[in-house]
Amino acid sequence: MIKRNFNTTSFQNKAISRHLLVVTIGVLLLMPGLTGCKKFLDIPPKDRVPQSILFNDEQGFKDAMIGVYLALDKPKSGGGSFGMYTQNLSMGMLSALAYNYDSTASSANIGNATFYNTVVRYIYADATVKAEIAGIWGGMYNTIANINNLLSQIDGKKQVFSGDNYYRVKGEAIGGRALLHLDLLRMFGPLPATGANLKAIPYVRRYDIRSTRLSTLNEALDSCIHDLNEAKSLLAQTDTSAILQGAHDLFAAYTQNHINYWTVEALLARAHLYKGNMDSANYYASAVIGSNKFPLISSNVAAANPADRLFSQEVLFSVYSANVKNYNAVFPVQSSGQPLMFRKTTKNALFTTGSGSVNDYRYTSWFNVNQTFTKYTQDDNLTYHLQNNVPVVRVSEMYYIAAEAANSKGDINTGVTMLNKVRQGRGLNALNANGISTTDSVSTEIMKxxxxxxxxxxxxxxYYKRLNKDLSKVTSSTVAIPANVYVFPLPDKELEYNH
Structure with missing residues (x-):
């Protein structure tokens, strides 16, 4: 059994938690003209609001959901030192673990280098790394607690909502709960290839002080899929006709910063793939592709002025943070020492050899002359709605899932066709299906x-974890790879009650 280790925003003060949840939120100021120049997450957050007031009206529920989105950047409580989806789960820890930074950083000349030096050696027992992993766990479960509190209130207040906002808020909340649990599972759970029936994480659906037992990997995935199906049904009752950049109702604006209907379908594809349900994964991936809501780029928008280096039209869901520039500055070029970077030899080997090419938009646009990344560099005149985003789900993944599903059935032609759609959207020539004669060769191209x-x-x-890849073979890492590299250790405070 697991005893939750939440702070005062959820469960630490049991007397308070039953009657008063204190939630950090952002306030929507629905003023004339505001919707055209501000995102709903740009508004400075109000400090603390009692639950009795927060859930009195529609705006309160919206504000609570804004608090959830803000926490995906950096939780106010229970989180680590770095941003969550905007650092640890994107450009930071997970990228270092996948060996995106294959140089040895100098702790004297680069910010946070000691931490990343340790991460890239997979030393999870290091005190700093251990604390950050515990911060990820605590921050995500704290956010889940706030989602569950919102959901415990919303059905009793359905009458306060206008239009489709009840379905929108509830659907986004349940979808967010599934997203967080799925990523916790992918970090802290056992390998899908060998541990389907092993204990993984608690899947927490209720807001109270009772502990939640550890679910097995399969049980947690089933719970995640159940939540996503419910979220899909709810969000299907909202306006799904267009991808919005602005709207009179500021909360409904900037679709790609919300866990929207298509994000949920994509997460269903991701969850089913992780569980090994290839037909279902292909079904949902194909539904996202077939919606044509997130078309692949047809020219190198990363080379335009201003440059859209994230290929934003392809992003289904991104976490917005005004701190993206600062986060990206963690990996700067220094006057001396080696920054965290992708070495030129490594970059050329990945992008230009075999089926690659120097014409790949990613090769030409995501690195500067010093080989440090420019993917999150934002031109000063970049269109407002394209600023300050960190992708969480993008449509190219759906093509890769469809390719893998086809390949798993021996359908090499379809697998290659799906890969070619993305390749041609990256300035590459199509692979010749006749020249790829085995499913293993298709799998190699998918991994690339x-x-x-x-x-x-x-x-x-x-991806490496799902397929139990040998990191020493699929990366250029020269360090010893520990046997438990794919399973983050549970925090000590969780283990204390895990008996």
Whole structure:
């Protein structure tokens, strides 16, 4: 059994938690003209609001959901030293683990280098790394607690909502709960290839002080899929006609910063793939692709002025943070010492050899002359709605899932066709299906795409884990790879009650 270790925003003060939840939120100021120049997450957050007031009206529920989105960047309580989806689960820890930074950083000349030096050696027992892993766990479960509190209130207040906002808020909340649990599972759970029936994480659906037992990997995935199906049903009752950049209702604006209907479908594809349900994974991936809501780029927008280096039209869901520039500055070029970077030899080997090419938009646009990443560099005149985003789900992953599903059935032609759609959207020539005669060769090309496409986004590490890849063979790492590299250790405070 697991005893939750939450702070006062959820469970630490049991007397308070039953009657008053204190939630950090952002306030929506629905003023004329505001919707055209501000995102709903740009508004400075109000400090603390009693639950009795927060859930009195529709705006309160919206504000509570904004608190959830803000916590995906950096939780106010229970989190680590770095941003969550904006650092640890993207350009930071998970990228280092996947060996996106293959140089040895100098702790004297680069910010946070000691931490990343230790991470890239997979030393999870190091005190600093251990504390950050515990911070990820605590921050994500604290956010889940706040989601569950919102959900415990919303059905009793359905009458306060206008339009489709009840379905929107509830659907986004349940979808967010599934997203957080799925990523906790992918970090702290056993390998899918060998541990389907082993204990993994607690899947927490209720808001109270009772402990939640550890679910097995399969049980947690089933719970995640159940939540995603419910979220999909709810969000299907909202306006799904267009991808919005602005709206009169500021909360409904900037679709790609919300856990929207198509994000949920993509997460269903991701969850089913992780469980090994290839047909279902392909079904949902194909539904996202077929919606045509997130078309692949047809020219190198990363070379335009201003440059859109994230290929933003392809992003289903991104976490917004005004601190993206500062986060990206963790990996600067220094006057001396070696920054965290992708070495030129490593970059050329990945992008230009075999089926690659120097014409790959990612090769030409994501690195500067010093080989440090520019993926999150933002031109000063970049269109407002494209600023300050860190991708969590993008449509290219759906093509890779469809390719893998086809390949698992021996359908090499379809697998290659799906890969070619992304390749041609990256300035590459199509692979010749006649020249790829085995499913293993298709799998190799899929892995190359994950390695290129998700640099600094964290998904490559999860791909390696799902297929139990030998990191010493699929990366250029020369360090000893520990046997438990794919399973983050549970925090000490969790282990204390895990009997």
């Amino acid at each position: 795409e994950y390695q290129k496409e998700f640099l600094q986004e964290g998904q490559t590490f999860f």
